[in-house]
Amino acid sequence: MGDAPSDSPPPFSPSPPRGEGWGEGDALGGTFGRSATPSPSPLPGGEREIAAGKPVRTTCPYCGVGCGVLASVAADGTVTVSGDPDHPANRGKLCSKGTNLPDTLGLAERLLHPQVDGRRVAWDEAIAAVATRLSNTIAKHGPDSVAFYVSGQLLTEDYYAVNKLAKGFLGTANIDTNSRLCMASSVAGHKRGFGADAVPVTYEDLDEADLVVLVGSNLAWCHPILNQRLLAAKYTRGTRIIAIDPRRTATVDGADRHLPIRPGTDALLFNGLVVHLADNGVLDARFVAEHTAGLAKALEAARADAPSPAHVAARCGLPLAEIEAFYAEVATVRRTVTIYSQGVNQSSQGTDTVNAILNVHFLTGRIGAPGMGPFSVTGQPNAMGGREVGGLANQLAAHMGFEPESMDRLRRFWNAPRVADKPGLKAVDLFRAVEEGTVRAVWVMATNPAVSMPDAARVRRALANCETVIVSDCIADTDTARLAHIRLPAAGWSEKDGTVTNSDRTISRQRAFRPLAGEARPDWWIVTQVARVLGNADAFPYETPADVFREHAALSAFENDGTRAFDIGGLAGLSDAEFETLAPAPWPRPVGEGPTRRLYTDGRFFTDDGRARFVPVTSRPLPRTVEPGSLMLNTGRLRDQWHTMTRTGLSPRLSAHAPEPCLDLHPQDAAARGLTDGALVSLSTPVGTALARLRVTDAQRVGEAFLPMHWTDRFTASCIVGRLVDDLAVDPLSGQPDLKRMPVTVVPYAAAWTGFLIARDPVEPAHGGYWSRRAVPGGHLIELAGEGALPAPDALEFGFAGATVDYSDAARGVLRRAWVTHDRLEACLFLSTSGGLPSRAWLVDLLSAEALDGAARRALLSGRSPVPTADEGRTVCSCFGVGVNRLIAAIQSQRLTTVQEVGAALRAGTNCGSCIPELKEILADAQRCHVA
Template sequence: MLLQVNTKHQVANKLVQTTCPYCGVGCGVDVVQSGGMTGSLSELKGSAEHPANYGRLCIKGTHLLETLDGNKRLLKPVVFGQPASWDEATSIIAARMKSIIEQHGPDAVAIYGSGQLLTEDYYVANKLMKGFIGTANIDTNSRLCMSSAVVAHKRAFGEDIVPCNYEDLEHTDLLILTGSNAAWTHPVLFQRIERAKLRNPDMKVVVVDPRETDSCSLADLHVALKPGTDAVLFCGLLNYLAHHNALDDTFIQNSTNGFAEALAEASAWTVAKVAQTCDVPVAVIEQLFNWFASLPRAITFFSMGINQSTSGVDKGNAIINCHLASGKIGKEGSGPFSITGQPNAMGGREVGGLSNMLAAHMDIDNPEHHATVKAFWQAPNLITKPGLRAVDMFQAAADGKVKCLWIMATNPVASMPNRALVEAALKNCELVIVSDTAAQTDTLNYAHIALPATGWSEKNGTVTNSERRISRQRGLVEPMGEAKHDWEILSMVGRAMGFEEAFAYQHPAEIFAEHCALTAANNNGSRALDLGPLADLNIAQYDSLRPQQWPLSNTHRIGTDRLFADGSFYTPDGKANFVAITPRLPEQQTSAEYPFVLNTGRVRDQWHTMTRTGNAPRLLKHIDRPWLSIHPVDAQVLDVKDGDLIKAEAACSGGIEVILPVKIDDKQRRGEMFAPFHWSATWGSHARVGALLNGANDALSGQPELKHGAIKLSPVAMQSYGLVYGEETLVNALQSATYYYLNTLTSVAACIEIADQRDPQSMVAEVIKHLPKDAQWATLQGPHQLSIVVTRKNKLVLAILLADKPTDIPRDWLDSLYNGDELSPEQINGLLEQQPDDAFLLGKVVCSCFGVRENTIKQAIAEGNNTVAGLGKALKCGTNCGSCKTELASLIESTSAVSKPHLKEETTNEYAL
């Protein structure tokens, strides 16, 4: 029986609570809805009562409303290049999929999904593929994010379970951040950690990272280990605990298996050997080990730097081993805490969204689980073997084995490693279907069928965050154009394939109820994931569902904040498993030809491939371009300086050229480079960083090694550098430059930054022919630069500002001229001479919320504002989302040489929950 939808009249202004769509913190968001679902949104802020964030939001969440640009949306189905109705599109998809299955079998069909999908979307996709089409070829970009941690959890605990919660971060004595720059990737959690440190100055914070990141602003100790040696570090810690009377013998005896074997494997790793292998001073290793052994409570907070490795599972288990051995698990302020990168990676795992899972934390190879799911779904074709994992899926498509690939809510051409392989796979695939919100992505270029899907503010369902907390992501407005929810699209295709009854969903509440009921089926306490008490929610109750943490009690909707307090686990004998670890080096090693290590990661204000955050110019004010960080000594050897272009090549590049600006950075080790992965071919000509990583992955988890590539570097000489700014049609004429990237920092005009092997005069000749006939232009040519300023009725139309070396022209200066009154002769001369007004020469933006620039902050520090709180009072920086606080602290330290003054003078009121 279908649930009935409440259609009560909407009030003119209504506060709607939803969940942020970015990282796995799962922050609650309050939005004022005006005029109901067909109206508008305003006054976005963090939900004060949501237990994930208590009102805080990072810069990305704070400016969510600025990302909802309808001009960049996919609004109508497109089938083989032609607009189509939904009935036409889904009928064609169903017919083509059925034909492929008849000719080649169900394993010729695959779905590649996303942690951006809601749990309800994931559930329907998993049910359709594994229960009815009959293939486990459904995987997701969560494979790139969390799959190593999943396997480590299952090996140790018997189930994919994160034992800790966010409050534990505030009640620990030792917090180890390893493989995580939480200050940038999980800013709201980092602010909670800052507050905990202020309340308890004796709390120790250790950052384990080859790079000195903003997270080090809070660190008592930075372990700058050699990349890939994390397992060595934690095997050494296990050995140290055994030799320093720091084992919990009672817990080991009563609650674990395999300790002797794990310790025997770790016994070779003395402090001296660990220090030598990790390339870290002995004193640093001893300090970390001593704190872990002696302090009563410890959390190891680990993320992508651990998971994204060819031995990521073993690294996770090496961490877990130390917590099991010391008994620092299942207690307040203690435990191994895997932090999710994607907003719903955990929700996807709950419903079986990876190819090696069945559903509801049940296993494909378990006969009882198989029988339970088959009976519950009434599934005619329930799978009996795992499917293809992400990297293997694209390899199979390239090899012609996968004929139909449906990509949902992700951009694998940009985000997957080995871009050359991914492009070859999509070119070779008989049918590529892409469901997305964006009208332009690297992946859409290969789609035979493009389907407009709903995005944040339109989607309606649930997500689960890193502490196992289910929250509602509520629909705030009607879908744009003809966009549909992913569960709707999948259900339409399922019905068109002949599975009408199984996919007759009309509301996400029905799907959620079915998912909850499946988690309870034949469970009887055998699995922690049991959402049975939520299975009877009607639509009104579903719509009003508050954040809810699992496991739930057997009969009540009361969540459990921390697991394993009773020393029992979800293994057959109820005991946790130690895993003997033999550390292994990364697979993609450097060589004489490829001598440099490449590390990739995120920046503070951007998300994944920027299909959402790239729509908000404010979010590009902090960092507006991709780059390659190079140690000063390496830069000297390579004969490059800040802003120069450098070409990076790897053995797997496949002819794809990656060219990035140089950023001199002494906060990383020599011989090691760092590049952000957000920018792609959609944003520029040579920013395809994924081409430099070969797709090597963990044999147990399938998670690719995205933190350790091997590259060679060579400077790129150009004759012209500069930018083209103004009307979009005119600016686009110069996308033929040798090198360019789109700069959407400006919200009022188009802008591209360019570099070219041609001299400026040759380039400009190409542009002049595109100038409007009613325009006037002025030019200034000197020995080192060339400027052309085009006006129409004394209003700026186009500025071409070129030089023979890299320049940095402030975009807000150009915005002020483009948006202002008629240009004065002085302003035109300023443009021609490429000399911005002094007010715009204040350095890069540090605080994106209020546009506060670096030089302004340094001046305020020099005037005595040498605390973060003081800078906030003087300049407002750091007083909104707080994402820039760590950078403000670093500026204070570098400018005034005062060590961590922000921890000494600020009060806890600034961070009050």
């Protein structure tokens, strides 16, 4: 349906996987990082024999796309990764985060030994301490005085073990997951509409759709491989793309239509679409009659909420013509997929918005067939696996709820004495209970709620005053771990072994390809040891992850007559060898049947009568009021960072694209407040404050602001999104907090001086002003700013060793110092009241030098290299480390005019393609300058 334009991205192959051979793959230039080989430690259940250089099939630990990875370790410990060409999720492609995984495998940040009350202890003592404190707390205050907060980054086997311990043997359902902040509204919406949390759509449907509607999903940055797949369909078969998002994101660059909707009006928009389709006869009458229930009430509610397109347009803040064009396009295209993500879920009416989207697909019968259906794309690698094992507080294992028959079934299968008999506390309420003292012991696994939870200051206070805080993590120093009484070293990616489930229900193996670091252990093993000490050895006999998986699979099939969607009973009899070689495939997978790729093909759903349920939806006003002079704060992810940066923050390449916390404002809002691009600003909400760099961009709607979610106390002085967002606005059904709409005021930060520090070791300056840290080759770069007089270096309390070399000029407001040990640069500091600071590039290069030569020593405090050096500039393409300065030079010298020409010259944009929108902007700027 037309040739691909010259700026089209590299195609995502629509061909099916080529079987289970290793394939070639593109190693993307070979090694992207080197990490020290950990000291060998026996892997519980036996250690896989891995020949040096032999690739091991595993799965990426980042988003819910679930990309397959080929990882190999050379004899010298160097790790190389490439995309697995035979994995159905990515077919050989990796995004920038996956490409740079080797950068994250060093031991410098790892928690390597158990600790109890600040003391390093042996595992036996640590396990005993956990068991004793949990059992004592339960004995004194009952089972609900104990809680667990776990993570979509756990493997399914980890998730299963801890849920079994809590809900089956401790007797508490107070176990929730950070997926509550991610996809809980989708779960609730699915259960209301489908009768089960069972996603109908597959990635193959993106290849076959004629129209894809993206709602609250910046797919190009948050799920780049899926976005690349979608763009391939656009350029090869003419798939149309509509992006519904308040911001003009990188995803919008590939869209045919953009609806910059007012935040919080998505449910209204889709209610209006239901009315339009019904009034114009665009409905599948047979499907509605035979396979659904509840249309009349849902349509009545939609008409009351969205009586006309004009009403919808006014409320959504869009021109009437745009609403009418959107409705008309959806009405005419049967093969339609609606993709939704955090812009829908992270809302106080997220569940209703999900059901408004489902109502559209039920009305038109666009479900259960190729190229159509509603599709919730998850943010975390194993959010789906957590849903399978009952990871949410209002679920039991194997997609069961708290119905009497389900509790009885679980009690008999587990032979469990104390199955929880009521739903537990959801995340927000869980940490409120910690603060109030009704929860007195909390075990946090693989997550960082002191940063990621709303009203993070309250969460920190709660944890600081809690009697027992246990943290299992692979990272030694997180904001949450700083508040722990017991720290347990968990296995990290490259050491973990088990399964994960991605957004389209594909179960994949995550395999270890390196030995466990230090005394780290898998989470399932840690839980198993605690359970045994608590007297439950018979119920926790696991010696390998395969043991856990087999039980998990068997439970899914136990007394399952087809009424429960999740059934992988066909895998319950896997041998260890078969588990080892398990190929990626979706569920359901009942006994005697192969995997089921697409659900609801027969029009039967998982409700009592087999019919899908229309749900009446009424949109509601925003829960928070924006006063005059304030803005509406939106939060979200960046392209190259992940969650709270404990992993991606270790990679210089991933840290170079967006090196500081940055607030996006529309030019009108910036001008009205006297703010300039690149300046520092102070943010204030009713619950907290922050400091950030300002980016002025017309990609923002007037009256709104956007702030990334990733920074923590380890990376910046004051820019934790969780401290800015209150926990008062939550979805009444899913318990998911609203993280997208918070009133905020923004004013200039009156910096009297600025500067930077380059150092081998990470530091957290104590000067009380602004600072942000990022990884660079050989060390760290810290940007600095402050109010008042220029501080003395000693006042900043860096604590570096080595001889110092100083230069200061009070009249000019200049202060410079370098720390040198045995001719190696340890650190250098540059401060100025005038803003005249040298480039960081040459000084950063000195960190990687074995020794400073004479010329470098003499030039050190000038900040200028004695010989000409190239400055890459801010990174644009993180897959290949291509900076803006090199791009501009190549565009000018080689007269490059298209993205394809840039890719041929520098490789930029030829891997995951997420930098292509920025490459287009740079090309356009270069062409404007040439014309001028």
